[in-house]
Amino acid sequence: MTALLEARNLTRHFRLARDGLFGPRPVLHAVDGVDLAIAPGEALGLVGESGCGKSTLARLLARLLDPTWGQVFLDGRDITRDSAARFARTAQRRAIQMVFQDPAESLDPLMTAFELIAEPARLLSGPMPRTALRGRVEDAAGAAGLAADLLARLPHQLSEGQRARVGIARALVVGPRLLVLDEPASALDVSVQASVLRLLDRLRREQGVALLFVSHDLNVVRLLCQRIAVMYLGQIVETGPAADIWENPKHPYTRALLSAVPRLPGDGAPPVTLEGEPQGPVDPPPSRCRLAGRCFMEQPRCRTEAPELRNLACGRAVRCHFVE
Amino acid sequence: MNALLSVRGLGVDFETGDGPVHVLENVSLDIAPGEITGIIGESGSGKSVMAFAVMGILDPAARITGGDILFRGESLLAMDPRRRDGWRGREAAIIFQNPRAALNPIRRVGDQIGDVIARHDRPPAHALRGRVEDALRRVGIPDPARRARAWPFELSGGQCQRISIAMALACRPGLLIADEPTTGLDVTTQAAIIALIRALARENGTAVALITHDLALAAATCDRLAIMHAGHVVETAPAPTILAAPRHPYTRALLASAPALAGSINELQPIPGRLPDLRRADLPPCRFAERCPRRIARCDAPGPLGLHEAAPRHLLACRNPP
Numbered sequence: 001m002t003a004l005l006e007a008r009n010l011t012r013h014f015r016l017a018r019d020g021l022f023g024p025r026p027v028l029h030a031v032d033g034v035d036l037a038i039a040p041g042e043a044l045g046l047v048g049e050s051g052c053g054k055s056t057l058a059r060l061l062a063r064l065l066d067p068t069w070g071q072v073f074l075d076g077r078d079i080t081r082d083s084a085a086r087f088a089r090t091a092q093r094r095a096i097q098m099v100f101q102d103p104a105e106s107l108d109p110l111m112t113a114f115e116l117i118a119e120p121a122r123l124l125s126g127p128m129p130r131t132a133l134r135g136r137v138e139d140a141a142g143a144a145g146l147a148a149d150l151l152a153r154l155p156h157q158l159s160e161g162q163r164a165r166v167g168i169a170r171a172l173v174v175g176p177r178l179l180v181l182d183e184p185a186s187a188l189d190v191s192v193q194a195s196v197l198r199l200l201d202r203l204r205r206e207q208g209v210a211l212l213f214v215s216h217d218l219n220v221v222r223l224l225c226q227r228i229a230v231m232y233l234g235q236i237v238e239t240g241p242a243a244d245i246w247e248n249p250k251h252p253y254t255r256a257l258l259s260a261v262p263r264l265p266g267d268g269a270p271p272v273t274l275e276g277e278p279q280g281p282v283d284p285p286p287s288r289c290r291l292a293g294r295c296f297m298e299q300p301r302c303r304t305e306a307p308e309l310r311n312l313a314c315g316r317a318v319r320c321h322f323v324e
Numbered sequence: 325m326n327a328l329l330s331v332r333g334l335g336v337d338f339e340t341g342d343g344p345v346h347v348l349e350n351v352s353l354d355i356a357p358g359e360i361t362g363i364i365g366e367s368g369s370g371k372s373v374m375a376f377a378v379m380g381i382l383d384p385a386a387r388i389t390g391g392d393i394l395f396r397g398e399s400l401l402a403m404d405p406r407r408r409d410g411w412r413g414r415e416a417a418i419i420f421q422n423p424r425a426a427l428n429p430i431r432r433v434g435d436q437i438g439d440v441i442a443r444h445d446r447p448p449a450h451a452l453r454g455r456v457e458d459a460l461r462r463v464g465i466p467d468p469a470r471r472a473r474a475w476p477f478e479l480s481g482g483q484c485q486r487i488s489i490a491m492a493l494a495c496r497p498g499l500l501i502a503d504e505p506t507t508g509l510d511v512t513t514q515a516a517i518i519a520l521i522r523a524l525a526r527e528n529g530t531a532v533a534l535i536t537h538d539l540a541l542a543a544a545t546c547d548r549l550a551i552m553h554a555g556h557v558v559e560t561a562p563a564p565t566i567l568a569a570p571r572h573p574y575t576r577a578l579l580a581s582a583p584a585l586a587g588s589i590n591e592l593q594p595i596p597g598r599l600p601d602l603r604r605a606d607l608p609p610c611r612f613a614e615r616c617p618r619r620i621a622r623c624d625a626p627g628p629l630g631l632h633e634a635a636p637r638h639l640l641a642c643r644n645p646p
Contacts, residue, residue: 195594260515
């Protein structure tokens, strides 16, 4: 099966301010050589801690940000030949839509729900008669579980769950095949979060919309996603089927991350902890594992040779010299 | 049970231009020494307001409408304000959600910890530095002599939270209130901070109130849980009892909506309806009634709804429990 969206060696570096007058400019490796594919109708969870580059990767995959190098393919066609600004004016823009984190912050407070949902349709689908536009907006609102009588309201007149649904309807109105969601549920209360997660799952199953779900909440990713990719300091360190990774994480970072997830007493493996804090993504040494110095499995080789992402059996891949 | 802190029938209103908001009503809760009590609720449930009322740091618009707060049997509401200032910090301390915002950005962290110690314990000047370094060492900060000279902006979020815990516990208070101490921190940092709070509580016999919206975190950390909804405490019990045999319909709904407890996405049940508007004058005695699948006529009968003992150490505020 061909991938809906595929990243090859996708990389984004940010050049920082010079140290002193003549020093070199340090380079922040936000995303470093990521290979990743999303199948049609699949939910892929991208997890990692703050600063690991998962939001930058989400923006690269959504083509909102240009890579330093590497490519993104949509249906096998390279969509990184043009800049992100030019891509925004192509018909393919509609295929990938982004849903942002905090629905209260990402909606214009002076626009009604109807106008907010109609805006992307007007911009991306070209001119259309008023009745057609109204129909599209109502369909998208309905798919997002938003009652039609709420469309006349302003964001502050809606509950937080309803605002989250407006954010999702805005993405759905142009008929996307992939939704990129950056922590869409993290600002929501658990009772509201549950309904948003069920909605996303239903959209995937019934309409075949693929999801790239960026989150630090592994419990949520486990429920919603079929596959998980774990990021650490700009690199993918482990990918595989969600249930397999949840039950049997292999990479030492994934093991530490999963053992930190609060679980019920008596449930789960004994805790695995990492030493200290991440080194930071600025000018990482090229021939050294990025987890070296924190890792409980470390050997001398980890400081002289950076591990590659190796394919294991059953659709799993791990970036570690010592995992079988 | 010998409670260190006992909140008895506490009511708090906030005065607004549109009339009072009934933020807390008839809230009762006991917190025992050496125990970690989780106070769980969604936003707007009043859990932070209760903490602020205990600490005596409520907003000026707040008015206490009834009840009392006892600390070692003494009323905090009747306490002389000057004594209460000394009590705060020496006997009880609070840490907040955003540790970076809770620290003074233009004072070295060691000096900020020193301020607390100097104010409450008045040690001789030459002993102060040692006390500050001890406080930093206790919260697992490596190289405390050097770290004491750091500015808050030089430290990570997790380290800032360690500093505020060091500050809170510098005078070894009997009560520590942790108001969402790990929200906004990464899971691995969260695990370390929670392990630290647990260890310090066990070592010193500190009573800890852990305020959180994260049911899984509370269940994994706390001895007892108190569930709050719309300004009421609806159920309190030992944590394993809440998980295995919850009685209040809201507690059951909350458990059914928690991703950590669900085996698959179809088990995840959203809670229907929303919090009642707490400005209403006609709030029902049970504030969950309008969302509740078990509502019967008795639920709406006038008269206060208090906690009653459903089983030993298990309190419930429900007129039609399952």
